[in-house]
Every structure is written in C-alpha cells, then in structure tokens.
Amino acid sequence: MKQKGFDYLKKITAVDYTDRIEVLYFLYDTASAKSDIVKVVLNPTDPAVPSVLRLYKSADWYERELAEMFGVKITGRRTKRLLLEKWNGVDAPLRKSFVWGSDYKKSGAD
C-alpha cells in the first residue's frame, strides 16, 4: 500500500463482531488526498497481526493500544510495553465479552 502512494497512516482500530475481529488500517495519500481502508479479519480466539511499524511510525502507539484494548497480538516488534499500563494484559476491555464495570467489582475498590 505504501508503494501505491499512501504515505500517511491515520489510525489503526478494531471492531469486535463477537464471531470475528476486524482490524482496520485507515490510510491516506497526502499528495492526492485519497484515502483507503485495509481490513484484516481475525479469529477471536487467538488474534494476531504483523506489525507495520517499519512502514509507518504512527503505528507505534496504535498497535500498543490495539494489543491492550483488544488482546490482539502484534508480531515482529520490539516494544511490548502496553500503552496505558493499567490493565493486566489478560482482560481485553473493548471486546464485547468484557462487561462494563466488571473490573471495578473484581478489584474490590469501593
């Protein structure tokens, strides 16, 4: 995609459809103002995508966020540190299986 002129990665995000996880890459061409979306469909049991950090530096924080919020493994990158560091790395809070507020009860904070 980068060879086609898409030199700007706007955002990486994911959507959990419960039967599948879609990882979306929003690409943009600053010269011609064209945009495109690359969609990767993953199996929800053990999702993993290769890192695009070598092509786009903007992927760095987005990939860490993806790993933290959706439990999607990012293969082939050095920094494994999560982005917000508040989660244990086991719960994936933006998955549909994660119920809003359940971590609050679990932590026993009142």
Add this chain to the structure above:
Amino acid sequence: MPIMRINVGPIHPSTHGVLRLVVDLDGDTVKNVEPHIGFLHRGVEKLLETRMYMQNPSYLEKLDYIAPLSWDELYVSAVERATGIPVKERAQYARMILLEFQRIASHLLWLGTFCNDVGQLLTMFTWCFRDRAAVLKLLEDVSGSRMFYVNMRLGGLDRDLPADFAKRAYDLTEYLEKKISEYKDVVEGDSVFMGRTKGIGVLDRNEAINIGVSGPVLRAAGVSEDVRKSQPYYFYDKVKFKLPIGFKSDSYDRYRVRYEEMFESIRIIRQALDLMPETGDVKGLPIKLIGPNANPDPVQISRELPRGEGMIYMIPDKQRPARISLRSPAFINLAALAAMSKETKFADLFVIMGSLDIVLAEIDR
C-alpha cells in the same frame, strides 16, 4: 558522561495535565523521551457503547475541555450521517461560525499558556484569557453554558440563535482582530520568546507525515493539509481562506501557523455571516432516548479540530452505537514528541511539548 534517567511528572505544571515522561539525559542533552500516558483513562470508547445515541455528546465534550464544541459537532455529525437526517441551512452556517469561534478560543488559550512555558510571564497569559473570555461569552449566550455547551442536536442546534447574533458576532470579530494584531509585537518583539522557539523541536517534513501528526503541527512542517480543504463539510468550499504553512517546522513555525489561523478563522466567520440566511430556524430535533433508524453501515467522518484531524469510525446499532472509535489528534501529536526532542536541551523539552498543544483528557480517553 553516563546516561542519567529522570522522571518528570505525572503531576507537573509544564505537562498540562497528568503526563509522565521518562527522560534519558547525557549531561543536559536529551537522548530519549518516553511518554507514559493513561493516568486520565476513563474508558470513553467503551462507555459510549453503553449509552443511547444522544446521551453521548456530553462525554465527547469532556475529551477536549478546551474546545468541547468541536468534538460535540463531530459526534453529532456522525449520528446524522448514520441516520440520514439533513441539517438546516442556517444551522450549518451557525455551526461553522461557532466552530471557528471555538478554534479561536482554543488557540488563544494555547498561546497564553505557551508563552508561559517559554518564560514570557503573564502578559500574554492575561491578554489571551481576557480575549478568550469575550469569545466564551458569545458561546455562552448561544448555548447557555460557559464551558461544556452540549449545543448540537440532530439537524441543527439546541435552541434558536439570539436575535442580535449576527451583529454581536461581527463586532466580536472586529474586537478580536484588533487585539490579536497587538499580540504580534509583544510575542515576536521578545528576544526570550524568539530565542527559545526558533530552531527548537524541528520535525522533518517526511518524518512528520510518517509519524502521522496532523493539524497545525503538520502544516508547520510544510504540508498543506486540512480537512476543511481536502474533504469540505458544510459550506467550507464556499468561503475563501488560506492555509498558513511553515517552512522550518520548528516551535516558532507552529506558533506562527496557529497565529495566522486565528485571522483565517475571522475571515471564515465574516463570510459565513454574510452568506447565512437572515431568517429561518436552527433548531434540531429534541433529544429522545430512542435509537435512530440507523442502517448498520459503518460511518467514517473527519473534521478539522483545533488540534488536528479528528475522526470517528462508528458501527451503528438500533438503540446505541455498537462501536465508536475515536482518532484524537493530540494523541498522535504527542507520540511525535520523542522524535522532535532528541538531541535538544532538557529545558527546551517543555517548549517543544507546549508547541504541540496537547490535552491529556483526549489522549488517554
């Protein structure tokens, strides 16, 4: 000398919020910066999935408490696109005017605090806040609230505009133009400001694109990119305005771009006031806690926020959105901090960070 590791924050007056930086220093020279974020994380994206459509704008506004109206409008536009509700013509102009006023207010607050960061104490801070208060007063009279407006409704605004809105808005632009012109001598005539911003925090053009910064930071790197030009919304294609760009891509250029942008916003407001239909209704639909008849096609919508390009990717559902993904411009601008501040002095780190115009609430979400 051995590398020394210093911890800055999370509570620190120069970080404009709760941000922790781990800085590797060789003497006084910054070798590496690693921002640690997440102290203000509230799980907004998950929270939005649990609320009905029109309960959400209030949460979106708290993302960026300096320019709340911009996020409000971005979200409501996404819902409008999902449901196919058209916006009234007068309301479209009114939204343009309010958004540009919001942009001026945001840039004024940034300029005041940035001058504080640089070391030009309090003159610009008080002047900018004085003039920002005049803008907030107008926004308050339109929406009924001073900080968090929650003024957008599907198809229009919450309430009708005040009777003398056009005259007051026009007078306000004249006042602002006069006052903002005065800033230039104070800021650029100051050798401290110029010495501490010129040539500091340079971000190469290609690297700026690769890192993915947006808004004034990208334009200061010489890229003429603005959502208002590349994908015009409302009547931005009918009004004339320039995109100020920088050439050296240092902190001074980022100041310069924002400074010029305020005058461009004033131009947009005046043209929009002339083009706006004299009479008509701007009221949108009342808030009803029922889901719109949304088709489940994903909605992708972009807006030029004061800090850069904001984007919402929404999967609509009947009662509430199934997924909302937010692209916050300050998030990725902060990610560029490490690239900008390598091999600079430690004292310049906060000038560079100030020139990025970050809001931590929007970064952590």
